[in-house]
Amino acid sequence: MPVIEQGPIELLRRVRELHQSGVDASCVQRQHEATRLLRRGIRLLDSMHPVPPAHHDDWLRLRIRLLTTLAFSEAEVVGLAEGLARLDDVRTAIERFHDPAVRAELTAPVNHNRGLLLMGGGRNEDSIALFDAALAYREEQLAATPEPVPAPMVESLLNTLATRGLAYTRLGRVKRAREDLTRGIKLAEKHELRVSVAEVRRHLGALERRIGNVPAALRCFDESERTYRALEMEVPTQLRRERVEALLAAGLSDEAGEHLDEILPRLRQGRDNTRELADAELFRAEAALMSGDLDLARGLAESARQRMRRWGCQTCVANATIIGLRADTADALRTGEIPAALPARALRHARSMSAPRLAEQATVAKMLTVRVEIRRGNLRRASTLLAEVPRPGQLTPIDHRMLRRLCRAELAVARQDRRAALAEIRAGLAELDRVRDRMGGLELVSGTALHGRELGELAVRLVLGGEDPRRLFDWLERTRAQTYRYEPLPQAEDPELAECVAEIRGLTQSIQQALHDGHPTAAAKARRAELLREAHRMGWHAGNWGKPRPVAKMDEVAARLGNRALVSFAASADELVAVVVLDGGASIVRLGSAERAAESARMLNVDLNAMAPDHTPAPLAEVIMTSARRQAERLDEQLVRPLLAVTGERDLVIVPTGGLYAVPWGVLPSLHYRPTVVAPSATAWLSAELAGAGRARKVVLVRGPGLPAARAEIDKLATHYRTSKQLSGQGATATAVLPAVDGAKLAHIAAHGAHEPENALFSRLELADGAMFAHEMAGLRRPPRQVVLAACELALNRIRPGDEALGFASALLASGSQTVIAPLSKVGDQSSAAAMDDYHRALAGGASPAVALADAIAVDPMRRPFVCLGAG
The missing domain is CATH 3.30.420 (Nucleotidyltransferase; domain 5)
Incomplete structure (x- = not known):
């Protein structure tokens, strides 16, 4: 039947169905499908001529909705210019309404949507004027509406308010951004709009990240995610991406890469998710670059760049270009083989990024040109270009600040001015310290060293060439293991993290029981893995650290x-x-x-x-x-x-x-027989040595499950410590052990353990009720003065740049324990029991930990690979 033969009501119903189908397709990033459906709806509407007067307004409103939705789909598929042109068509359609109030009502969302498209294309300043206009109308509408205000009206205002806050964030106008976002959260809470609260809080997290407050940003993202999950909603991909940005700012490139690797396969399943997929590829490329995987960084950056070109976002194209350029520059500097075209290409990119919103990217391209020209010996040209690099502003990212310092230091080295080079490095590391001081958790504090890696390596190379051991000692202390300089403070319990860990323990017990009974465990194991990942994320900002101690002289x-x-x-x-x-x-x-x-x-x-x-x-x-x-x-x-x-x-x-x-x-x-103590830095060792012995006298002996030899081991140890508190069998639970060892002089824990290289604070000891994690012991109000871990591999560390060592034992040291005894590799139960009997006999007899351990190891060195960490 020809379309024109359909009645007006039936035709309009069919068009509404097409519009809804187009919206649904767009929401799941099937933009090509959405575009086809929406265009079909417009053709169907256009076939309705003449439009009966009784249906004119419905026809026109429906056309506006179709064109508006189509603007976003076409901007994604064809380009930004096409999307903006569709919104121009919407304005034309609005002018066909005679009532000024109706025109004003319909113009507000057009202003919002046009601003949103412009912001997506990197034109943040232009977008703000449009958001202002949309907000002015919505504020008047809200003020004129009696309570209770309809939820859609408040949501519309919130949407524009939060989006303007995001635009201010991107422009670096922190005060205005915070005002918009804080007001948005309060307004959403007042009207009990939980989804809006989560969304606006996510924008606030983006602001906190931009100003360098990574722990606050991660907390905002975590709170938003919990809200979505509590409402049984899917967590937005954008929230995941913004969390990745925060991790990269903290130097946690491996963690960010793993997080993105969970997202990318889902995004690649669809054909039309150009923007989201390009964003994810771009951040994954940056993570790969920071981790040193230059080929992966180049490939993903180029893929993202091609996708972004179709979208029309100049800022995103520039970001992808810079990542590829940074990978090429790093490769050239590492191998010493610098292609003749590289400096010219880098400078061409710098000159082409002339728009104000691309100033940051242009500056990076120019600094990369400087580094290459210095290596080629073109010092005059390098100096001229470096003079064009502006001083960092309030919101300049830390990696850009460090790159500028590195350029200035390398130029000084090329001019044989070692003093000036070291002064630049010292100033750069001081800037990095100020960033590190705000990080909070151990993982974030240790990860930050990545940004200063090249500066630290240059300092060591310069000082080593001078053959001055005193100066080399000073610089080694200045560039390594800064995590251990911070004074630990009592840590407030995070109830969400505690609840998550409790559920992990419960699942562990259920899995063990199911295995014993021969029941399936796949679902429980999958849930436990999911909870472990969630706990890891919470652990990124867990911790509470005071002011840094001075570097030891x-x-x-x-x-x-x-x-x-x-x-x-x-x-x-x-x-x-x-x-x-x-x-x-x-x-x-x-x-x-x-x-x-x-x-x-x-x-x-x-x-x-x-x-x-x-x-x-x-x-x-x-x-x-x-x-x-x-x-x-x-x-x-x-x-x-x-x-x-x-x-x-x-x-x-x-x-x-x-x-x-x-x-x-x-x-x-x-x-053999030589007392030896291992410490992450001389500063950390000195702090542990100078810590007072205190009045603690409590000795706690713990035997975990599955260690037949440990029963006799604990019994023997009890003869050395007559007043010790003993926990074993079903009584050796994490919930019992943690309060027992708080404030102890000595805590000996015999249990199976595992080092977790992906998140060292979740290295664990297996107790009767499941895992006890490193972060839990590190978070005690008064960590034991000495901890003996008769468990496999728990002296292992994950070594980040700057020799930032993090593991179960090192987390205890950072949190205030003075001495930790633990093995670096696997140890047999019988060998461990014998070694610990020898160790504690000597310790109880008055020997120092280092002396007692040296004598115990020497009896059977290859089967007793324990080390004395901290102070001895």
Whole structure:
């Protein structure tokens, strides 16, 4: 039947159905389908001629709705200009209404939508005038409406208010942005619009991230996500993306990459999600760049750039271009092979990004040109370009600030002005300190070091070339392990995190029972994995840290060492060196290849893990033992013997670097029976040494499940500590252990454990009611003065740039424990029990932790890979 033969009512009904189908398709990012449906609806409307007067207004309003929705779909599929042209058609349609009040009513959403499209295209300043006009009408409408105000009216006002706040955020107008967003949250709460509260709070999180308050941003995002989940709504992809931006600002590139890897497959399932997919690819490219995966960064940045070109967002295209350029520059500087066209291309990009909104991107391109020209020896050209780089503003990102400092330092080095270069590096690290001071949680504090990695490496290289051990010591302390300088404060419990952890424990018990009974566990395991990911995210901003302690001076360290020697390792490129401090002086010892030492340490741990089981067949054990001894001998020859020629018979305090954190020092032949303490920095060691012994006398002994040998172990230990509190069997629960060890002098925990490299604060001990996580012990009001972890691998750390080591044991040290005894690799139950009996017998007899452990390890070194961390 021809379309024209349909009656007006039936035709309008059919058009409404097409519009709703188009909206539905657009909401799930099927923009091509949405465009087809909406265009069909417009053709169907146009076939209705003449329009009966009784249906004229309905016909016109429906046409406006179709054109408005089509504007967004066509902007996505065809480009921004096409979308704006459709909104021009909407204005023309509105003028066909004779009633001025109707025209005003319909013009407000057009102003909002036009502003939204312009903002999406990077034209934030232009969008604000349109949002102002839309808000003026909606404010008048709200003021003239008696209570109760209809929810759609409030939602419309909130939508424009929040969007204007976002535009102000992008422009760096912080005060105006905060006013809009704070008012929006209050208004939404007043009218009990929970979805709107979540949405506006997400925008507030974006503002907090922009001004550098990453913990506050992550809290806003978490609160928004909890609201969506409580309402059984899907979490918006945009919220996930904004959380990624906050993680990148904190230097957590691996975490951000993993988060995006969860999102990208879903986005790629559809053909039409150009904008969202391009955004996700862009941030994934940035995460890859920060992690050093240059090929992945280049590929994703180019894919995002092509998608953004179709969308018409100049800002997004520029961001993708800059990531590709940064990857090419990093590759060239790393290999020393600089293509002749690279500096010209970088400068061409800088010059082409002339719009005010692209000033930040243009500045980065110019700084990359400076670095390349310095490497090529074109110092005059580099100096001229660097002079064009403006001083950072209030909202300049920290990575851009660090890049500017690096350019200035490298130019000074090229001019052979080492003093000026070190002054730039010192100023840059001071800026980074101010950012780090606001981070809050251990993960965020440690991750921030990524932004200063190249500055720190340059400082070490410069100072090492000067052969001045005192200055090298000072710079090593200034550039490494800054996490451990912060004074821990009592941590308020996060009820959401506590609830999440409690559910994880309950699920763990259910899974164990189901396995015992032969029931399915897949659903419970999937839920536990989901909760672990959620707890990890909450842990990003968990923690409460006070002011940073000053960096330790060499004279302070030397005075406290007494008859001991401190060995601080450092690597520059592949050269491994050590600064040895003893008797008030210092010297530099060169130790060969850093990569070779790290590989020997890795292989030694592989052998120790293989040898750990209590009942390994003798022939196999002998083969593994031979290999382990060979690796230990290699490490001993490369690292220890050259040092002992300087230190003599002194006890040692060792500050590792990189892969050397994995060395079980007491296993190495020359260190048998030699008391050795491992610390993340001399500053951290000095803080632990100077901490008062306090009046704590409580000793707590814990035996976790699944350790048959530990029953006898705990019984033996109890003979050394007659008044100890013992928790074992079903009584050894996390909920019982945590309050018991709070404020203890000594806490010994024998339990299975696991190091969690993706989020070290969620490394765990397995107790009767499930996992007890590192962040829980680290969050105690008074962490135990000494903690003994008779559990596998819990001395392991994840090493971030700047030698920021984070793991179960190191989290305890950062939180106030003075000494942690733990193994670096797997340990058999029987070997662990025997080692701990020897250790505690000596400790109870008055020996220091370092002395007691050295004697215990030397009895059977290869099966007792424990280390003494902190102070001894």
